[in-house]
Amino acid sequence: MQLTLAHLYGSHMNIYGDRGNIISLRQRCAWRGIELRVLPVDVGSTIDWAECDMAFFGGGQDSGQSLIADDFFQRQSEGLARAVEHGMVMLAICGGYQMLGHYFLTHTGEKLPGVGVLDVHTVGGKQRLIGNIVIESKLTQLGSTELPTANYQLPTDIRLVGFENHSGRTYHGPGVRSLGRVLVGHGDNGEDGVGGAVYRNTIGCYLHGSLLPKNPQLADHLIRTALQRRYGSSVSLAPLDNTLELQAQRVMVERLLA
C-alpha cells in the first residue's frame, strides 16, 4: 500500500521540530510495509490535490510565512480546501493552523486573510504563550471515518503532550469541534481551555514537540484514516511496539500534572 503526503512549504515552515511529524508518519508507515510518498509543496509547485491522502503544514518564522503566503493563496489554497472537504487527512501546526482559519488580526490591527477551511480566526497578542502543554482528547470522536477495527485498541481518552510557542490567539466558530481540553498550558487562546480544532479529517493545533512522535495514538489515527479512505474501511493497522513512545508521553504527562 502507498500513501501520498503533501508537505506544505517545508523549507519555510519548519520551526520547532515540526519535521518530526513527517519522520513519525514515514517511519510508522514503513514499519508496516506502507510506503509514504512525501510531495514537497514549495513556492511555484504544482500539486494534484486529488491524489493526496494526507497533508502537513507546520509553523514558521514570520519571514518564512510572509514569503509563502502569496503562493499558498494563489496556487494551493483552492485545491487544498477541496481536498479537505473530501476528507483528506491533514495536520496543521501553529502558523499552518492559523493560515487555515478565516483571518489573522495582527496586534497592529492588520487583517491577514486565511483560507477559511477551518472555522477559526486568530488575533495576535503581545505576550507569547510558551510552555509544555497537555490536552485531553477523545480520539475516537475525531473525523468522519469509522471506529478502529478489532485488532487495535484505541483508547477513548488520550492525553496529547507537546510544547506550544505562539503569540496568536485562535478562537473557534461553530464549524469546528475541539481537539481536546487543555489540562496544562495555554491552548488555542489561553482563555477558554480549548486545545486544537477538528473539521472533517483535518486537525489544527499549537502542539510542537514534535506532536506525532510522542503521541503515537494520534499518528496512527491519521494513518488509519488515510488508509481507510483510500483502500476501504476494512483496512486495519498492524500493531507496533510503542513502549518508548508511550513512556515518553507518560513521563511528561505525569510530571506536568503532578
Place this chain on the structure above:
Amino acid sequence: MGLASQARSLLAVSAGKATSAISRTLRLGGGTNAPGTFARQVDPHVLERLTAALPGGVVLLSGTNGKTTTTRMLAEVLRASGQRVLHNRAGANLITGLTATAIANADGLGRPRADMGLFETDEAAFPQALAETHPRLVLIHNLFRDQLDRYGEVDTVAKAWKKALASLPATSTVILNADDPAVADLGADLTAQVRYYGLDDPRHASGSAAHIADSQFCRRCGAPYNYALLFYAHIGHYTCPRCGHCRPEPDVRLARLDLHGTEGSQLYMTYPGGAMELHLPLPGLYNAVNALAATAAGLALGVEPIRIRGTLENFSAAFGRIERVQAGPDGPPMLIALIKNPVGASETVRMLTQANREPRTQNPEPSVGNTQYAVRSAQHTNLHVLIAINDKFADGTDVSWLWDADFEGLAGRVAGITVSGTRAEDMAVRLKYAGVPSEHIRVVPESAPALDQALAGLPGGETLYILPTYTAMLELRAELAGRGWVRHFWED
C-alpha cells in the same frame, strides 16, 4: 566620573566580590553570575565603568555555536602576545556574567588588573553588552536556531544584532563569518570597519541541502540562494539569483582543511600579506572554523601570526566542549562533546561517525569539484554513546529541537546508546525514529547510574562518547569531579 558615582561603583565592586566569596564558600557553584547580579543592583553602570578603564579596550564575541571555544582560543592567543586579558572563561555569558568577570578582575579600588576585556556574549545579551562595553572589536560567528523558547526566532536575533552593530563608530572593527548569509549581511552599511573570514576548501561541501537551514533565503529579497558550496546547515558559498546578493570575499580564508578523525585537523589559512599552516588538536569541521575565526580576530588585533599558530597548536578546549577524560587511572577513555541545538548536534554526530569511519589520510590535494575528501573504509558499528538531554532553563525548556537535529547518522553505527537526563525518554524516541533499534537504547534518567551503565557496557579498547546538553554536562562533570576524574569547572 563624579565622586558619588565613583563611590557607588566601588561599593558595587566590593559587594560583588563579597558575593563571589560567599558563593564559593557555601559551594553554591562557581560564583559566576550572582556577584554580577548583586553588583548591578548597587551600580547599574558598574560594567561600563570597569571596562572603560581597560587600556586595551573590549572584544565581544557572539554567535550560536562555538563561541566558548573561539573566545578561549582568542584569549590564549592574546595572552601569548603578552596581553593581560580578562575573559569570562567559565562561559558566564549573560550581562551578569560579564559584570561578575569584570569585578573579579578589578582590584580593591575598582581598577582593572588587565589590559583587555574579552567576552563571549549570549545572543540575546549582545546588544546590551555592546552598549555597555563600547567594544573595539566584535566578532559574530554564526546564527542558527537555538532555544527558540528563550531567544525567539532567528530573524529577531539578527535584527537586534544589526541595530546594535550600527551604533559602533568607525574606530571599531566588526569581523563576520562570510559563509553564514545572516551573519555576513550584518556587515552592510556599518560605520565600523568590516572584515570577513570564510572556508574555501570545496572538499567539505556536503552536497545536500539541510532541511532545517534557517537562512537559506536571500536576506534582501527572499529568493532561495544558489549554493556553489554548502558545508552544513545554511553555511556555504551562496548567491542570490534574483538580486545578486552573495557571499563577500573573505579577508582571512581557510584554504585547505584536512580532518584527522577525533585527533584533530590540519589547517592552511591565508590572510592579507601571508599564510600559515597549523595542526589543531581538536576534531571536526566546526572547530577548524572556530580556529579560523580566532585567527581573524587575533590578526585584526595585531597579534603576530607565529604566536597565533603556536597557541592554536597547543590548544585544549573548554570543559565539556570537546574534552577527553579518562574514567579513573585504569579506566577507559571518554570524549565529552556538548550538544545544545540542532546544527551543533548534527555536526557532532557527523564528526563522530566520520571520525570513526575514516582512517587517517595523507593530506590529499584539494581540487575543485572533488567532494571525496577521505578514503572510506568499512563502517564500524561499534560506537558507544551516552546522550544526556535536560530541559532546564539554560538548556531551553523546549526539546522540539531534537527533531531538527540529524541523529540518523547513528543508525547502523552504534553498538549501544544510553540516554539520560530529564528528557531521556524524548531522546530515546528520537533515536528510535532515527533508525536505531529499540533494543540498543537504554533509558537511565539519572546521570550517575547512566554513566555507570554506559561504562559497564563498554568493551575493552573502546571510547565512550558522551553528548550532553549544557546542564546535563554540568551534572555529569560534577559526577566526574566527585570521582576524581576531572576538576571542578571553576578550577578549570
